[in-house]
Every structure is written in structure tokens, then in C-alpha cells.
Amino acid sequence: MPGPVIPAPAVSAREAEVLTLLGEHLSNAEIAARLFISVRTAESHVSSLLRKLGLPDRRALARHAAELARTEEPRPAPALPAPLTAFIGRARERGELAEAVTSHRLVTVTGPGGVGKTRLALAVAADVAGDFPDGVWFVDLVPATEPGRVATAVAAAVGVGEQPGRGIDDAVPAALADRRALLVLDNCEQVRDGVAPFLERLLAACPRLRVLVTSRVRLTVPFERVFPVPPLSRAGGDNSEAVALFLDRAAAAGRLPGPEVGEGAVAVCERLGGMALAIELAAARCSTLGLDGLVAGLSDQLRILAGGPRANDRHRSVRAVLDWSHDLLEPPDQALLRRVAVFVAPFTADAAAGIAGFAPLDRDGVVDGLGRLAEHSLLAVTPSATGTRYQALETIRQYGTERLTGAGELMDVRSRHLSWCLAGADALAGAGGADWRARFDAVAEDMRAALAWAAERPERRADAHRLALSLAGLAFTRNLLGEAQQRLEQAARLAADAAADSGTGIDADAAAVALRQAAAVAGCRGLGDDMFRLHRAAAEAARRAGDTVGAGRDLATAATVAYRFSSSFTRVPSAEEAAVLLAEARKLAGDAPAAEAAVALAEAAVVADAFGAVQGDTDNTARETIGFAERAVELARRAGDPVAESAALDALSGARSWAGEPFAAAAAARRRIDVLTSAPPSPAGSYEPPPFPAGPHEPPPFPAGSRELIDAPAGTHEMIDALAMAAGTALGVGALPEARRWGGRLAGHPLLAEAGHHATSWLLVADALTGDAGEVLAGSVRFLDAWERSGRGRSFSLGPAAASVAMIHGLSGDHDARRTWLAIVDEAGTGPEHRRGYGAVFDATVLLHHGDADAALERVAPEPEQVWKWVSWIWLHWYAGLRAEAAVLAGHPDARDRIASARIVAAGNPVVSAQVDRAEALLDGDPPRQLAAAAAFEAAGCRYQAARTLVLAGGEHAAAGETALAGLGLAPGAAR
Structure with a gap:
């Protein structure tokens, strides 16, 4: 028995003992028994205490005794289990829960089994123990298998026993009535029906008590504050x-x-x-x-x-954790849990009803059941723009799948899921709108899972083939080109596997169709080796299907790819290898118009062999190539194939450039865009990218099905190449506004969103030659980021783009930045012979700007006829014009001859012709002609050279020229 509490001299020692026992909430009979006195004597002492202490009733005496005890006795240590391992993480949740516990009467920590509810509750209870001087108790309710045993478990933890005349349900509230204490009830889910009423009575009787509950499902009482525990953070x-x-x-x-x-x-x-x-x-x-x-x-x-x-x-x-949660569910909710395990991504109630809504569940039962599963922390609830979505952790999904198998429902539910995915793919294929991407992303993982399941089952092969094609089209629209190619190759394998089966619903030539599409997607990705491989595979698939004409067309296309896109190969096929393919294509193609067009195009590529042309009779080879290309253009036009016609025009453009006809080459390149944009929509065309500088464009998704998809990737690949070639050829003939137009469309193409270095290359060059430093420097950020993310590769267009950025830094006077970008030129550009070409153009421009005419003259010393292969015809005019100007400014004796030569080479090029006119005016000392050249530059869209002309004119014009240069973000140019 504890020592007596003696509150004041007026209270006797015996009365003090009685008061102490009153603080323990004992009855008069219990006090009498404890002190070995009669019940009447105990009653007399109680009456005396009421009078002496001026208290109204026995309850007040008990409260007074408890308060006196707290002031004199040491604070009890929290009755919490000692953790065996360190508590890791949860800093945010730990602080928020501690605040909740000290602010609210009842806080329920919810979450799935194993998420860490108990450890978090124990950590927080220890943190806030100082706020509860009357004690902190922990009660594990796992042993309390019946709702009626909750009070008994709590009483045992608190140290309250049964008393005569008072049930345990009353004893606990009485014992805690005046205590400022914290009660932690762990694992309440299986006795929730007993916990809720017990706590309602307890908290009503104990105003200073706080209760912290852990449960997989909330208690659903009005005074409850729910604290969901999320999985551990994986951020970082x-x-x-x-x-x-x-x-x-x-x-x-x-x-x-x-x-x-x-x-x-x-x-x-x-x-x-x-x-x-x-x-x-x-x-x-x-x-x-x-x-x-x-x-x-x-x-x-x-x-x-x-x-x-x-x-x-x-x-x-x-x-074991999940078994515990599962066994707490009613049978309909158990069925729902196992059926929704088929979903990989967050799903809606409608989706769940469509798949899980069969006996013993109906639609209403599914919707209600989802809420109950969420309450049991078996599903996470996530609001989204498209409505509330539910999701199960991967571990719960695997558990549900086991249960699905055990219930004999796996095939039925998987089949329903597959049908749901096919219907969703069809709906997305015919849809559009600003939320299209979000809608695709929400179901893509489920489509992939359904496809993986169906692809392994021969009886589902037709559905798998259909879903693979649909997913390929949707991925292509979503700019997931790698997946689009993967799915098309998967569709081809499924079609090939089905070839021996009858009644599969898959066309005999479906494998060849899918492989052609895959080759086109590989082209969009810049993977020449894959294009070559897939076209050859398509030819083999076509042969197996009995389509010899199609096989011939595929082989001819493979031969063409080896030439047209040689810069995208890791190993370029040899000329002999391409010639063998062409010979075989001729045998198989027959006189079908489309196949004839493909063979003619291959002949233009293979027979001409541009790499050999420069070593032999260039003029005759170029003329021969022009003939093949023109025939291919005409055949493709007759066949009504705009993609093939564009490819033939590309060959014609190249042949015209080799023949020294740059304006004809540029015209052929422009025609490609006209052909592709005037074609009808898929299956035989592409889409017109948005006019620059419009924002991102959402391309129309593929239609569902197979044959409708045949040319959508090919048309898109052709359009990307056409835009690049149109921009490059426009630069070659000095059409800067046109080059910016096509380069801008290429930069805004949605399929090049991740390939910003390729997308922005020609626009950077056009802006640099225009002299717009702000646009170049802004675009260079996207270029550099994309180039580094892609692995710092090389390409025909990347070197000139990087060199143009280096030039702008040089014209701006930032020579350190220029050196940085020149290093990028060496790494991103192709062979050194190419860098001698465009590198000479950009370097000489910087040197002349800063007045170093001698160095510029040395940089363009070789004759254009010697280096035109280095320069490429795109740079030929610019090279010749700079060579003439450098000769004038350096006082070279052949300056006038170089002017005459450049005038012939660049005839029709408005920018270079103005540069040659300016050089001659400087040589002759003719200021009016210099000013006329400035106006010509301005009209041609070359604001940099217009401003520099004013600086070179000197006098009153120099200040205006320097102001114009400053407006472009460039340093003042050196006067003559």
C-alpha cells in the first residue's frame, strides 16, 4: 500500500490513508478491507474529508487525491515496447502525427499491413510522452479476437483489475477519468466493432485522455482524426x-x-x-x-x-500480413480484391465494374467494394483530372493474382482485361484533344501487361496481334518511337507464328506489313541499320506470304536506304551488297507500278553511287542519276504513292546538286513537302507540321487495325527528312526566310521533341546567318542538352549547327564560349573534310568581322573547285563570296578575278550576290553601291550583313551599323 497523502494538518493520518485509497477509486468496502476497519468507520472518514477539504462529493475527493499524488510522486515512464532496431526516415510524418496527437482526442493511423504504422506510432508516442504526465500506455489488440475483449486488453495494460460490483468496461474509464495520459491501441482492424464503442465511452468519461490508434481500416466514428501512412518515400x-x-x-x-x-x-x-x-x-x-x-x-x-x-x-x-487483411474481408470484397489485381496502373470504378462486375458482384457492388477495400488500406485512392482512381501495391497485386488462380477465375478475368484494353485502344485511336496524352498514359501499362499475357497464349494470338499494332500506333503518336518499333516487330512475330494456323484472323501478309512500318519508325529514330534489317526482313515475310512484288519492293527499298540514309548507319552496306539486292528486286518486282518506282529509285541510288561519282566522270554520272531519279518520280506519281515520290525527289535533288544545279536541287526539295502535305491523310500520307513558330502540335493518332497503319510512320519519316533537306537547300541558295521557315517546322516537330539537337540544327544555322544572336543562343541550350542526353553522337547536320553557334559567340566577342563550341564541332560533326567546308565559312565570317582579313583569306585559300566536296554544295556559294571579300579586304592581287568567279558561282543567291557586290564596291571605292548592297542584304533577310555593310561604309553610316549590330546582340564590327 502506498504511503498516505497528508494534504494539511487538519487531516489525520488515518484520513490521509483513506484519501489515498479514494484516489485509487476504491469503494468504502474496499477501503475498509484494505485498512482493517469497519465500513461505517470508512464512511465516517470520507464524510470528514469532504467537510475539511470543502469538496462537494466523493468524485471530487478522488480527483483531489490524484492531483496530490502527481505532485509528490515521480512521473511514470511510458509503458511502450522497446524498439529492437533503429527507426529510419518518416521525418515529415513523425512531426505531423505528433502535432495531430497533441491536438485531437482520437487519431487513427491507417495504412496497409507492413507499411510501418506501429513503428511510427511508437516513435511518436515516445516523442510526445512529456506532454502526458499521467502516463503513456501501449495496448496490442491482436490477442483480442473478440470485440468484447477490448476493454479487458486495455485494463490489463493500464493495470486496472475487476472490482466487486463494477464491470471492466466501467473500471477503465474510472481509472483514467482525471488522467492526462496517452493510450496507444495497436492493430485494431479485426476488433473494430469493439474498439469504436469502447473509445466513445472512454473519451466521453476522460476529458484529458488522448488515444492513438493503428488500424488497416479507420474506425468511422465522428470524433476520429484519420492519419494515412504512405509508403516510404523513394524520392531522391x-x-x-x-x-x-x-x-x-x-x-x-x-x-x-x-x-x-x-x-x-x-x-x-x-x-x-x-x-x-x-x-x-x-x-x-x-x-x-x-x-x-x-x-x-x-x-x-x-x-x-x-x-x-x-x-x-x-x-x-x-x-502472412496479407492473409490477415484478406481474412477480415467479407466474401464479395475478397472477390473484388482478387479481380482488380489484374490492373497494373491506377483504375477507375467504371473500369473495375467492367472487369470485376460478375457474380457474386454487380456494378453497384464493385463501386461500394472499392470504397471498403480503400478503407482497409488494400487500395490507394488517387484523385485525377479524369476522376477518382484506385491502385494496389505490387505486392498486393501478386497476392490477388494468387487468390484469382485459386478461385479458378484467372483466365476469365485476364480475358476481360484484354478486351477492355482492346476497346480502350480503339477509343484512343479515334480520339484527340488536349488530354489525349494523359488518357493514353493512364492505360498504357495495362495494355502492355495484357499484350504480354495474350502473346504467350496461342488461342489469343489474333488479339495479341491486334493489340500490338494498336499499341504501336498509340506509342508512335505519343512520341514513344522505340516502343512503337518494338510493338511492330512483336506484331510481325505474332503474325509469323500464326502463319501455319487456320482461322486466326491475321492476314497472310501481316508480318511484312508490320515490318515495313517498323522500318519506317526506325527511320524516324535515325537508325539506318535497323531500317536496312527490317526492310530485308519484310521482303522475306512477303515471299513467305506469296507476295513476290512486295518482296521486290522491299529489297529495292533496302538498297535505297543504304544510300539515302548512310549517315545514320553504324556499318554502311557495301555497294556490292546493295547491287545484289537491286538485282534480286528487279527479278521479283515485275511491272507493278509501285514496285517499278521502288526499283527505279534504287537504281538512282545504287547505280549512281555518289561516293564513286566524285572519283570518276562526275558530269555523266550525275546526268545518269538525274535520269533514273526523274523516272522514279514519274513512276511513283503514277502509282499514287506520295512517300515514294518524295523519296524519288530526294534522289533528284541530290543528283541536281551533283550536276551543279543548286536552284533545281532546292526546288526538288521544296516539292517534297508539297507532295507530302497535299496527299490525303493516312494510309498514304502524313501531316503538315505547324507553321513556325507555333507551339507543340499534337499529331493525329494512328487508326486502329492493320492496313490503315501502313504508311503513317513512313510518311512522318519522309516529312522529317523533307523538312531538313528543304531547310538545307534553301540555305545553299541564300533563301534565308525560307530556310528559317522549314527549319522552324522541323524544330517544332513533335517526334523530335527528345532529339532537339537534330530538330534545331538547320534553324540554328539559318538564325546565325541571319545574325539573330538571341535566337541562336536560346536554341543552343536545347541543342546542347539534347546532344549530351543522346550520347554526344555525330551527324552531317550537327557539325554546322555547332559551328554556327561558335560563330555567333565569335561575332559577339565571347571568344571563350566560341572555343567551347568549336570543341563541340570537332566532336559532333562528321569527317574533317566536311569541317573544312562549313568551318571555313563560319571561321572566315568571324575573322572578317574583327578585321583580320589576312587570316580569313588563309582560311578560304583553296579554290572552290578543289574543295566543293568539303564545302558540300550547300556551302559553296557562301565559301566563294567570303573568298572574294577576304581577297578585297586583304588587298590580294587576284581580288577582282575572285569577285568575277564568285559572281558566276553564286548567281541567283541574293545574300552572296549582295556580298560580292559589296566586295566590288569596296574595291572600287563606291559608297552608293555599298549602301545598295546593304539594302539588298536587308531584303534577303540577312540583317547581320546589312548592319556590317554600314560599318564598312564608314562615316555617318558606321554609327548606324554599330547600333544595328548591338540590336542583334553582336559586337561592333571592325571598319575597313
Whole structure:
């Protein structure tokens, strides 16, 4: 018995003992028994205490005694289980929950089993223990298997026993009535029906009491404050909370194997969805399985995530945790849980009703059941722009799939899911709108999962083929070109596998059709080797289907690709290899117009062999190539094939350039865009990109089905190439506004969003030659970022683009930045012979701007006839004009001859012709002609050269020229 509380001299020692026992809420009979006095004597002492202390009733005496005890006795230590491992992470949740507990009477911590509710509650209870001087108690309700046993479990933890004449349900509130205390009730879900009424009575009787509950489902009482516990944060990669927990527990289990611990731990934690228990169980096996074995084993999380014997059997494995939650559900909700496990991504109630809404469930039952599963923390609820969505963690999905198999429903539910995905793909294929991408992203993972399942089942091969084609089209529209190619090749394999079957619903030539599409997508990706491989594979598939004409066309196209897109190959096929393909194509093609056009185009590419042309009779070879190309253009036009006609015009443009006809080459390049944009929509065309500088354009998605898709990727690939060639050829003839137009359309093309270095190349060059430093420097950021992200590759157009940025830095006077970009030129450009060409043009421009005419003259010393291959015809006019001007400014004796030569070479080029006129006016000392040249530059859209002309004119014009240069963001040019 505790020592008596003596509150004042007026209270006797015996009365003090009685008062102490009143503080323990004992009855008069119990006091009498404890002090060995009669009940009447005990009653007399109680009456005396009421009088002496001036208190109204027995309850007030008990409260007074408790307060006196608190002032004299040491504060009780929190009655919390001692943690065996360190608490990791949860800093934000820990602070927020602590605030909630001190501000609200009842806080329920909810979340799925294994997420870490109990550890968080214990950590917070320890944190706030100082705010509860009358005690902190922890009650594990797992043993309380009946709702009526809740009060008994709490009484045992608090130390209150049954008393005569008073039930335990009354004893606990009486014991805690005046206590400022915290009660932690753990694992309330299985006795929720008992916890809720018990707490309602307890909190009503104990105004200073706070209760912290952990449960997989909220209690649904009016005074409850719910605190959902999310999975451990994975943000921050190897610095995330989830990874910190994994590494701590793995270190405790033994030395971590391998050097890539952080990266592997990130992968494990991502697969486990941040579930704390799953992470701990996985970490425990890391030392024996290794990270690679652990990652591989997580395809069956329920098997691998099991530990040894533990005090809490429910936490021995993830399966045991989920069994506990599953057994708490009613049968209809158990059915719903296993059926929605088929969804990979967050899903709507409508989607769930369509797949899970069969006996014993109907639509209303599904909708209601989703709410109950969410309340049990088995589904996460996520609001979205398209409505409320539900999602299960991967571990719960695997558990649900096991249950689905056990119930004999797996095939039925998977089939329903597949049908839902096919219907969704059809709906997306015919849709558009600003939310199209979001709608696709919301269902894409489910489509991929359904396709993977169907592709493994011969009886589902036709559905798998259809879904692969649909997903390819949707991925292409979504700018997921790698996946689009992958799905098309998958569709081809499915079609080939079905070739021997009858009644599959797949066309005999479906494999060839899909492979042609895949080749076109590879072209959009700049993968020449894949284009070549896939066209040859399409030819073989066409042969197997009995389509020899199609096979001939495919072989001819493969031969053409080897020449047209040689810069995108890692290994360019030899001329002999291409010639063999062409010979075989001639045999197979027959007189079908489309096949004849393909063969004619291949002849223009293979027979001419541009690389050999410069070593032999260039003029005759060029004329021969022009003949083949013109025939290919005409045949493609007759066949009504705009993609083939554009490809033939590309060959014609190249042949005209080799023949020294740059304006004819540019005209052929422009015609390609006209042909492609005037063609009808798919199946035989593409779309016109938005006019520059419009914002991003949402291309129309593929139609569903197979044959409708045949030319959409090919048309898009052709359009991208046509825009690039139109921009380049326009630059070659000095049509700067036109070059900016086509270059701008290329830069805004949606399929090049990730390839900003390729998309912006020609626009950077056009803006640089125009003299717009602001546009060039802004575009260079996108260029550099995309180039570095793509692996810092080389390309025919990347070198000139980087050199043009270097030129702008040089004209701006930032020579350190210029050196940086010249280093990029060396890395991004193609062969050094090419860099001698465009490099000479841009370097000489900078040198002349700063008045170093001698160095500029040396930079363009070789005759244009010697270096035109280096310069490429695109740079030939610019090279000749700069060579003439450098000769004048350096006082070279052949200056007038160089002017005459350049005038002939660049005739018709408005910018270079103005430059030659300016050079001659400077040589003759003719200011009016210089000013006329300035006006010509302005009319041609070359504001830089217009301003520089004024500087060179000197006198009153120099100041105006310097002001104009400053407006362009360039440094003042050197006067003559």
C-alpha cells in the first residue's frame, strides 16, 4: 500500500490513508478491507474529508487525491515496447502525427499491413510522452479476437483489475477519468466493432485522455482524426527513406555484396513500392541472395519476402500480413480484391465494374467494394483530372493474382482485361484533344501487361496481334518511337507464328506489313541499320506470304536506304551488297507500278553511287542519276504513292546538286513537302507540321487495325527528312526566310521533341546567318542538352549547327564560349573534310568581322573547285563570296578575278550576290553601291550583313551599323 497523502494538518493520518485509497477509486468496502476497519468507520472518514477539504462529493475527493499524488510522486515512464532496431526516415510524418496527437482526442493511423504504422506510432508516442504526465500506455489488440475483449486488453495494460460490483468496461474509464495520459491501441482492424464503442465511452468519461490508434481500416466514428501512412518515400534515389531503411537492415544482416549497392537498393525499393516490412524482409536476404538475385526474385514477392521465426507471426512474411487483411474481408470484397489485381496502373470504378462486375458482384457492388477495400488500406485512392482512381501495391497485386488462380477465375478475368484494353485502344485511336496524352498514359501499362499475357497464349494470338499494332500506333503518336518499333516487330512475330494456323484472323501478309512500318519508325529514330534489317526482313515475310512484288519492293527499298540514309548507319552496306539486292528486286518486282518506282529509285541510288561519282566522270554520272531519279518520280506519281515520290525527289535533288544545279536541287526539295502535305491523310500520307513558330502540335493518332497503319510512320519519316533537306537547300541558295521557315517546322516537330539537337540544327544555322544572336543562343541550350542526353553522337547536320553557334559567340566577342563550341564541332560533326567546308565559312565570317582579313583569306585559300566536296554544295556559294571579300579586304592581287568567279558561282543567291557586290564596291571605292548592297542584304533577310555593310561604309553610316549590330546582340564590327 502506498504511503498516505497528508494534504494539511487538519487531516489525520488515518484520513490521509483513506484519501489515498479514494484516489485509487476504491469503494468504502474496499477501503475498509484494505485498512482493517469497519465500513461505517470508512464512511465516517470520507464524510470528514469532504467537510475539511470543502469538496462537494466523493468524485471530487478522488480527483483531489490524484492531483496530490502527481505532485509528490515521480512521473511514470511510458509503458511502450522497446524498439529492437533503429527507426529510419518518416521525418515529415513523425512531426505531423505528433502535432495531430497533441491536438485531437482520437487519431487513427491507417495504412496497409507492413507499411510501418506501429513503428511510427511508437516513435511518436515516445516523442510526445512529456506532454502526458499521467502516463503513456501501449495496448496490442491482436490477442483480442473478440470485440468484447477490448476493454479487458486495455485494463490489463493500464493495470486496472475487476472490482466487486463494477464491470471492466466501467473500471477503465474510472481509472483514467482525471488522467492526462496517452493510450496507444495497436492493430485494431479485426476488433473494430469493439474498439469504436469502447473509445466513445472512454473519451466521453476522460476529458484529458488522448488515444492513438493503428488500424488497416479507420474506425468511422465522428470524433476520429484519420492519419494515412504512405509508403516510404523513394524520392531522391539512393538518398531516399526507403533505401536508407534497406541499407540499414541489410548491413545488420551481413556485408552488402557488390559495388553497385545504392543503384541496386533503389531498384529493390521501387519494386516493393516503399512498403517498410517488405523492404526489411528483402534486406534480410540481401547478404545471401545478392542484390541481383534479390531483384530477380522479386517477380514472386510473396515467396521471397519471408523471414525466420518472429514474435509476431503476422510479420514473418508479406503473405502472412496479407492473409490477415484478406481474412477480415467479407466474401464479395475478397472477390473484388482478387479481380482488380489484374490492373497494373491506377483504375477507375467504371473500369473495375467492367472487369470485376460478375457474380457474386454487380456494378453497384464493385463501386461500394472499392470504397471498403480503400478503407482497409488494400487500395490507394488517387484523385485525377479524369476522376477518382484506385491502385494496389505490387505486392498486393501478386497476392490477388494468387487468390484469382485459386478461385479458378484467372483466365476469365485476364480475358476481360484484354478486351477492355482492346476497346480502350480503339477509343484512343479515334480520339484527340488536349488530354489525349494523359488518357493514353493512364492505360498504357495495362495494355502492355495484357499484350504480354495474350502473346504467350496461342488461342489469343489474333488479339495479341491486334493489340500490338494498336499499341504501336498509340506509342508512335505519343512520341514513344522505340516502343512503337518494338510493338511492330512483336506484331510481325505474332503474325509469323500464326502463319501455319487456320482461322486466326491475321492476314497472310501481316508480318511484312508490320515490318515495313517498323522500318519506317526506325527511320524516324535515325537508325539506318535497323531500317536496312527490317526492310530485308519484310521482303522475306512477303515471299513467305506469296507476295513476290512486295518482296521486290522491299529489297529495292533496302538498297535505297543504304544510300539515302548512310549517315545514320553504324556499318554502311557495301555497294556490292546493295547491287545484289537491286538485282534480286528487279527479278521479283515485275511491272507493278509501285514496285517499278521502288526499283527505279534504287537504281538512282545504287547505280549512281555518289561516293564513286566524285572519283570518276562526275558530269555523266550525275546526268545518269538525274535520269533514273526523274523516272522514279514519274513512276511513283503514277502509282499514287506520295512517300515514294518524295523519296524519288530526294534522289533528284541530290543528283541536281551533283550536276551543279543548286536552284533545281532546292526546288526538288521544296516539292517534297508539297507532295507530302497535299496527299490525303493516312494510309498514304502524313501531316503538315505547324507553321513556325507555333507551339507543340499534337499529331493525329494512328487508326486502329492493320492496313490503315501502313504508311503513317513512313510518311512522318519522309516529312522529317523533307523538312531538313528543304531547310538545307534553301540555305545553299541564300533563301534565308525560307530556310528559317522549314527549319522552324522541323524544330517544332513533335517526334523530335527528345532529339532537339537534330530538330534545331538547320534553324540554328539559318538564325546565325541571319545574325539573330538571341535566337541562336536560346536554341543552343536545347541543342546542347539534347546532344549530351543522346550520347554526344555525330551527324552531317550537327557539325554546322555547332559551328554556327561558335560563330555567333565569335561575332559577339565571347571568344571563350566560341572555343567551347568549336570543341563541340570537332566532336559532333562528321569527317574533317566536311569541317573544312562549313568551318571555313563560319571561321572566315568571324575573322572578317574583327578585321583580320589576312587570316580569313588563309582560311578560304583553296579554290572552290578543289574543295566543293568539303564545302558540300550547300556551302559553296557562301565559301566563294567570303573568298572574294577576304581577297578585297586583304588587298590580294587576284581580288577582282575572285569577285568575277564568285559572281558566276553564286548567281541567283541574293545574300552572296549582295556580298560580292559589296566586295566590288569596296574595291572600287563606291559608297552608293555599298549602301545598295546593304539594302539588298536587308531584303534577303540577312540583317547581320546589312548592319556590317554600314560599318564598312564608314562615316555617318558606321554609327548606324554599330547600333544595328548591338540590336542583334553582336559586337561592333571592325571598319575597313
